[in-house]
Amino acid sequence: MLVAIVIGAACALFNVRLSIVDGESMAPSIxxxxxxxxxxxxxxxxxxxxxxxxxxxxxxLLHRLRAMSGEQxxxxxxxxxxxxxxxxxxSDVLGQLALVIPTSHLFRAIRTAAxxxxxxxxxVSLKSSGGVVAEQGARSISGADAQGRLLPGGYALWSITLSxxxxxxxxxxxxxxxxxxxxxxxxxxxxxxxxxxxxxxLARALRIATRCQGLAGGVWTETSDRFTAEWSGSDQAxxxxxxxxxAAARSGLRCEVKVTLLGVPAATGGSLTLPxxxxxx
Amino acid sequence: xxxxxxVLALLILMTSVAAQWSALLSLPMSxxxxxxxxxxxxxxxxxxxxxxxxxxxxxxxRVRFWFDKSGEARHLTALTSGVAxxxxxxxxxxxxxxxxxxxxxAQPIPLNSMTAFFVMRGGSxxxxxxxxxxxxxxxxxxxDAKRLRAINGGGSILSGIIGxxxxxxxxxxxxxxxxxxxxxxNGGTEYSFSYSSSDSATHVGVIYSSAAMRxxxxxxxxxxxxxxxxxxxxxxxxxxxxxxxxxxxxP
Numbered sequence: 059m060l061v062a063i064v065i066g067a068a069c070a071l072f073n074v075r076l077s078i079v080d081g082e083s084m085a086p087s088i089x090x091x092x093x094x095x096x097x098x099x100x101x102x103x104x105x106x107x108x109x110x111x112x113x114x115x116x117x118x119l120l121h122r123l124r125a126m127s128g129e130q131x132x133x134x135x136x137x138x139x140x141x142x143x144x145x146x147x148x149s150d151v152l153g154q155l156a157l158v159i160p161t162s163h164l165f166r167a168i169r170t171a172a173x174x175x176x177x178x179x180x181x182v183s184l185k186s187s188g189g190v191v192a193e194q195g196a197r198s199i200s201g202a203d204a205q206g207r208l209l210p211g212g213y214a215l216w217s218i219t220l221s222x223x224x225x226x227x228x229x230x231x232x233x234x235x236x237x238x239x240x241x242x243x244x245x246x247x248x249x250x251x252x253x254x255x256x257x258x259x260l261a262r263a264l265r266i267a268t269r270c271q272g273l274a275g276g277v278w279t280e281t282s283d284r285f286t287a288e289w290s291g292s293d294q295a296x297x298x299x300x301x302x303x304x305a306a307a308r309s310g311l312r313c314e315v316k317v318t319l320l321g322v323p324a325a326t327g328g329s330l331t332l333p334x335x336x337x338x339x
Numbered sequence: 340x341x342x343x344x345x346v347l348a349l350l351i352l353m354t355s356v357a358a359q360w361s362a363l364l365s366l367p368m369s370x371x372x373x374x375x376x377x378x379x380x381x382x383x384x385x386x387x388x389x390x391x392x393x394x395x396x397x398x399x400x401r402v403r404f405w406f407d408k409s410g411e412a413r414h415l416t417a418l419t420s421g422v423a424x425x426x427x428x429x430x431x432x433x434x435x436x437x438x439x440x441x442x443x444x445a446q447p448i449p450l451n452s453m454t455a456f457f458v459m460r461g462g463s464x465x466x467x468x469x470x471x472x473x474x475x476x477x478x479x480x481x482x483d484a485k486r487l488r489a490i491n492g493g494g495s496i497l498s499g500i501i502g503x504x505x506x507x508x509x510x511x512x513x514x515x516x517x518x519x520x521x522x523x524x525n526g527g528t529e530y531s532f533s534y535s536s537s538d539s540a541t542h543v544g545v546i547y548s549s550a551a552m553r554x555x556x557x558x559x560x561x562x563x564x565x566x567x568x569x570x571x572x573x574x575x576x577x578x579x580x581x582x583x584x585x586x587x588x589x590p
């Protein structure tokens with residue numbers, strides 16, 4: 059009883075709110091049936107890319123902050139290619155996402171015990187201390203088996219929000235780039251002259267196409283189309299996915315990175331984590 | 340301010356900028372199984388390019404890069420001179436049209452021991468169609484007026500008449516390191532010849548000949564090459580798989 063009172067008091071004090079998600083607009087990172095904990099409303103500066111619980115008329119929305127214009131906030135669901143049709147006000151913010159409890163798995167298991175999904179719930183926010191922000195958002199997969207493994211010809215599409223120079227006092231470089239991390243990727247490759255194991259073969263069997271647009275919307279620009287088979291540690295251009303001016307980085311970018319598995323028999327059963335970096339050139 | 344101060348200021352600035360790299364973005368993935376041609380073992384598979392998998396073609400807008408699915412990294416790249424092949428589909432059948440250029444292999448393929456399959460269509464049966472070759476020596480394999488011509492340092496030997504490549508065809512070539520060699524079309528009669536070379540092919544669709552290059556003027560849809568002698572059962576499996584895939588009647 060005492061514990062319940064303490065927890066209740068803490069929740070009231072910090073405006074902690076537990077909600078059950080209804081809808082797939084934030085899929086695959088947050089699915090219908092998931093439980094989410096929000097804290098707030100935030101008292102400090104709102105951050106582009108953060109996930110906010112907002113009041114939108116009679117309903118409440120848990121969407122990602124795409125852009126700000128004065129007191130107006132433009133939101134967007136991760137599963138949507140375009141933003142919400144109308145803004146909400148700063149005063150409509152009820153809280154900021156603190157925790158996702160994946161209760162949707164139980165929800166789906168009860169509802170459709172025999173089915174499976176190819177989408178994996180992956181959403182990781184990463185931020186540097188120096189004013190460069192790279193945030194991984196929604197991921198979708200096409201051409202995967204029941205375990206979510208890509209099949210040859212299949213692809214995974216990641217949405218990544220990038221920005222830099224947004225923190226006052228931080229120095230800005232002239233240009234910023236999203237690239238394959240040369241050190242991290244070199245470690246994934248087989249020794250020269252060797253085919254390597256399944257994971258090493260997989261590293262050389264990818265095609266990475268990247269396109270970007272401003273956070274406020276606008277035209278998508280195809281920025282690169284790379285084969286990791288052509289990647290060379292001595293040629294920086296072979297790992298470059300997009301290069302952006304400081305002005306563009308300051309405004310923020312939304313980039314889609316599409317990774318296609320081209321298929322190599324030796325890669326069967328392999329797995330890897332493709333290392334990417336966003337930072338000054 | 341001295342020069343040393345300027346250098347120090349620049350060093351501080353560079354260090355500060357370098358420290359702004361973000362943490363790694365971790366994008367986890369894993370590879371599923373890949374079906375091989377006719378379920379034949381991929382052991383010894385040294386080249387496998389397939390135009391039906393459009394993601395394996397780097398276009399700019401003509402073919403710049405053709406990804407090798409064998410896992411041996413013998414990717415094909417367009418030569419810097421000439422007109423690069425282009426990718427298209429005829430009656431829904433994907434293919435690369437070669438006009439006045441070949442493609443370079445990232446690693447050579449020995450000619451003396453292999454079982455090769457080419458899904459191709461020639462513009463004319465009377466033409467000279469280099470399949471594998473070198474650009475600095477008259478060595479390679481050529482379809483020449485319905486026969487297979489095997490060339491080593493300018494000297495060549497012809498097979499019997501294997502048949503027409505005017506329509507889409509599966510050309511099979513068996514090069515045995517110590518024995519008779521064979522060629523056939525669409526799984527038909529195998530015609531023998533005897534060829535010996537310790538050399539390797541460095542290109543697809545081009546061969547050096549009489550102080551000039553001669554290029555393939557035909558289309559290629561798929562090429563698969565093993566560096567071993569496939570058994571009769573394996574060859575039949577591959578030919579049937581290719582026949583089903585490309586709409587070619589085979590036994």
